[in-house]
Amino acid sequence: MQENQLYFLMVAEELNITRAAQKAFISQQCMSNHIKRLEEAYSTRLFNRRPKLSLTPAGELLAQTLRQIKRLEDNLRSQLSEENFNFGGKINLGITWSRSSILLPPVLTQYRKLYPNIEIIVQNNVTDNLENRLLCGYLDLAVGTGAINSPEIEVKPLSRERVFLAVSDHLLEQLFPGGYPACKERFRSGVDLADFAACPFILNTPQERFFDLLTDMLDQQGLKLNVVFQSDSSDIRSQLCGADLGASLFSELLLQYVIRQNKLQPADNQLNIYPVNGEFPDYWMIAFYHKKAFQPQYLKVFIEMLAEQAKRCCACAEGR
Template identity: 30%
Template sequence: MELRHIRYFLAVAEELNVTRAAERLGIGQPPLSQQIHALEDEMGVRLFRRTGHGVVLTEAGEAFAADARRILNDTRIAVENAQSAGRGEMGQLNIGFTGSAAFNPVVSQLIRAYRQAFPNVTLTLAEGNTAQLLAYLDAGTVDVAFVRLGSQSPVGVEFHHIAVEPMRVVLPVTHRLAKKKKIALSALAEDPFVMLPRVASPTLHDVIVGACREAGFEPVAGQQAPQLSSVVNLVAAEFGVSLVPASVCQIQVEGVVYADMTGKAVSIRLALASRIEATQAKTANFLDMALGFAQV
């Protein structure tokens, strides 16, 4: 039994006239009658009783009609769902992000806009450092990941520039320069720097070290932090000073102050990473939308 047989049957069942059903289906009356007879023979029951004015459904026909309508409706829904998934309008999109990326307004704006545009796509979010997220991406655990872009260029991964953020100084309120609005980075040459391990966030680590070297000194290694939000807390606990992306200044922790730097601007880039061979429509839709939000 094929779906067309079910469609033929329902057309006759609704018209109760083979000739009118044939006209509706756009086929000849004799072929339609043959198909109905073949369906009845295959099922081993009579679906219609012939009358002088057309046909009427038998009890078997009545029972089959209810299920036949359900089958065609389920088939229609299945086709629509497949087409919707093919357009990236449903399914699940797995998004990774670094702790610092989550504070950038572009990230929240993009995710909010995507949810509004594709309400039937379920979003799952995973936080990790850059190294972890690139591993997740390689393993297919996440489809896209917001990362701090440095010199790394993993095989099979492409980066889409999203934003460039200035770096700011974060100091404990007890620091001798805490009341300054702008600070020369060289003035912190003797202070220990609270940083993430380079293996966890090579870009952020390298930006901080590079800025210090540009200012004429090698940063004093202080307490290491497990994630960027912890950097601010450790600074508040007077373990040292640090540099953070400007969006992280939203973290209002008691005991710290933020300040701009004088001299050459120091910035860090935010990028959206994806697998080069990624062909899923929902991922492509997210990347296309991201280009509209990019601030670079």
């Protein structure tokens, strides 16, 4: 594809020339000039400039066509790499922030030994944005959570995850002064969130799919938590728990951050991890890719490694 066509797809995705220019590492004026030359080449207007930037019908048609061309070119490149992966190949991987630091270091170390010439480019974002970038052709593979609704996307479940509560010894003692420390053993079989109505909570942000799961779960039980902090970083939430600022809820894989934090906690103020009682919707970590994209063997192996690492992490959390 021509350079100005690739730049057009960036602007079509962002619908903001400044952000697209920043991603392309060029000036805003340079990006505008590329779009102008493309409009002159096709003798049509591709974007509405007011009231805000949007694609014209001609722009929509061009974006759809160029995405198909890009996918064909990417498929060809992947198939050629499949024939001779010793020469090289590339995986554009999208993954959520918290999961990337848990899954990728061990997987990439192992993968590099098998495929030393395959380049992996990692982009971090929330699942909804990863889905959009995949459909636009900027990703070969994405790893996120929840359901994918687009009929153009193929989904491979990696691991089903339960919900756990993390709460410090000091906070438990404050919440249950007459029942501490006996409550620690009692909660090992599971906690009811209704018993933690007075507890401050540190939760995910609304942009994350886990937040939707928690909202549905709480609505079903008619509960409202006392939320004092929100963060999209599992690492930060576990640290705030360790500072006795509140309890938090984690999906199973992300308990790795709590386990890490416990290594830094004093012996008399560990973070306790308890399964949460109740009926919850299925919550899956998934790998997903475009149905029309060619899947080289080196990409299939990478997905298998991700699934195995997810299983190991969840088993480690189970036997914490």
